[in-house]
Amino acid sequence: MSSPPERKGEKAFQERGQIEAREREYVRELYAVSARFLPLERERVLYASLKNTFGADPFALQDSQMYKRGGYRQSKRKQEFARLGRQVAVERGLPAYNRAVGLPIGQRQLEPILIAGTNIMVEQDDTHHLNNVAIQQMLDDIKRTVIVNLDIAHRMLTVRAGKEVTPETINLYLETLQHTMCGGAVAQEHMSEINPLLVKDAYAKVITGSDEVKDALDRRFLIDIDQLFHPTRAEKLKEAIGDAIWIVLRIPTLAVRMADGDEAARWAAMQNTMAFIASYGLSGEHIISDLAYSFKHARVVRMGNKMWYQRMRGTNEPGGFPDGYICDFMQAERDLPARRFLEVAQEDEEEAKKYLRAMNEGTGGIAAVIDNSIWLGFYMSGGIGFSNTVASAALAGNIIESFSDELVELIHRYTMGVRKVPPKWETVKFMVNTIIQYTMESYEKFPTLAEFHWGGAHRVSVIGSIAAATAGILTGSSTMGLMAAHYSIAHVMKEGWLRTGWAGQEIQDHIGLPYLCSFRPEEGNLVELRGLNYPMQSFSAAHGAIRAAAVYAAMIGRGSSWCLSPVVKVAFADPHLVFDFKHPRLCIAKAGIRQFMPAGERDPVLPPH
């Protein structure tokens, strides 16, 4: 404390005791004051959404219908399951799904889920990954993708085999490749071929950043960056990809379902080599073995790395997807200009909301589902269906949208004239405190929201994602975004509520904080290069989605067009994909009401049924 300088009127301030007593005089009953604002809260989107979900007043502290809702019969889907369970038991002579055993469910409300960004209401069971074919197809479409650079093969053909590579030969090769990817034989007789209806989703398409190369290629085999991305995004992507030619190979869904993700690179390498043999008339072991080797190992982009021994998965399996790739799978921002978010938010609030909604579409529809439903709920814990509900918290009810709209309003209102937000912790901390304080207040004001997000992981999912998005989108730094997320869970939630997990458990985000900036092997890394299996943080559900929010928000904040790989970003813009990575939540909602048709069905070879 500095000593005040001597001045006139000093005596007036000598009566310090009296003046300071006034500070203590005002007892601030803040909770009582906050009750005055409840009528205003009724105007929020959140209120309407929760009222729609529960069919009751979202502020109600007691559920007057508790134990009177008819048990599981309140859900049409569970009624159907009970009937089908009996049918299965009779047909096979063994008990099956049976609501008579276990906990009597449905004493509280089994809330339906309004899938955000759509008007489709589904039941909780419809978002389970086994019931929802869109979720399955999303995973299949990622697992069956391999991207290979053709420049090495072309160099090898010219240098080693003395072949000429021209647009005509490349187009012939591409046409041949569609045939071989579908399991067609090209170089030998007596080969078993595949029923084309079984593999109708297998194909290969080209990516290039060069207009000259693009003009020379058959448009059917091209993923056209100019057509699919906003011109400002297309320009950046093309500059990054340059003159190189990459081929995106998509093996049949049925193949990855029968084997696993590691099958993708093997199928792709084999069929790619066969297409080269046929279209360039190659023979001789040395060139072919080198081609096969390059297609398996040289400049091959697989969607996921191998995991450690205990996890026992090959490449292209979810635990090995780098977070940066997961964010490059997301496509919802494709039509938005590649501008720094801060500039957009300062100029136009409504335009800025579009960026946040694109982020919610991707993190809710893709990252949260991959992390919670697929990786933790299925690969790691078998499929009991708990962590699916964490994913559906991110999918559901326009709740995250409500928070992110407020975030945009806050940024628009208070960052006027700010040139650049530095990635400094003191600065970021205030922003995180601001938005998380608001989010936590919302849980306190709306008891139904706390009921809807009944588990710690649900609330962590929302709070961590919002914090990560806030810091990431303002600073453009994914590390800052993740630091904000860890801080919000380990410190803000902990200080506010004392508990962070379900039933008083603790979510271990305080472990994530010290390792965040570490780059030592097996300890830390850039957030873009981490993955679902990253060990030095909480293994609770929701953390994959949180990291994705940090990475994606940082991309939006910097005004970039991709997070980790421009070719992965372009590969998932492909309109031939079965799952639409631009509208993932719509696909999942459609699957919930049985209107999404996946690939990989075996009907062409099944008996009539």
Next chain:
Amino acid sequence: MRKIPRLEEWYPNFSEEFEKTKLPSVMERVTTEEPPLPKASQPRPEGWWREYPHSLWIVDRGREPTAYELLHDFIVGKAMTSPLAISIGSTPPSRLILFEVKHPTRGVEYARIFLNPTDVMEGYAEEEPDVVVRIGYYDLVAVLCGELPPFNPLYEGRVEIIGNTVAAIDLLCDVLEATNGREAPPGSPTPIPRPVMWPLGHP
């Protein structure tokens, strides 16, 4: 098949060409330097408080005002003349806001503002303040003079705010902006645009 030449023959300058393909190092591409201070936040020449329009509300004591004197003069000479600022300042619950102001030569000075009822006091607070604002002296001057939006130095990383965010918004944004003559955009339900999340008067 033709004879395959040796690599050296095909690419006599391979190592040089390969070096050219490398990007410059990360240290060359990324800078950790902070952007320069905006003009309004830079130290001001001696006697700046006597210049118009500051002379309208800052009392000339023959030396640069301390942080306390600056805040005191601001409330007495500027905020009190704005009916809107008075009206806004009397809406929220009582707030105690502590300023930790760092002057480039005088060092750290403490002053506090009590909102509703309004008071300005010197020194550190004995009660726990609602919010602590750590700010540079000339950033404070720029904000009080209305030359910078109140949260601008915060988002640019020069100010630290600890505590109740809503209290900071009440004072820093609403009262200061109303005092400096910001007008509500047409259709705004509140005199100064407020985030929907925390309407005026929210604790």
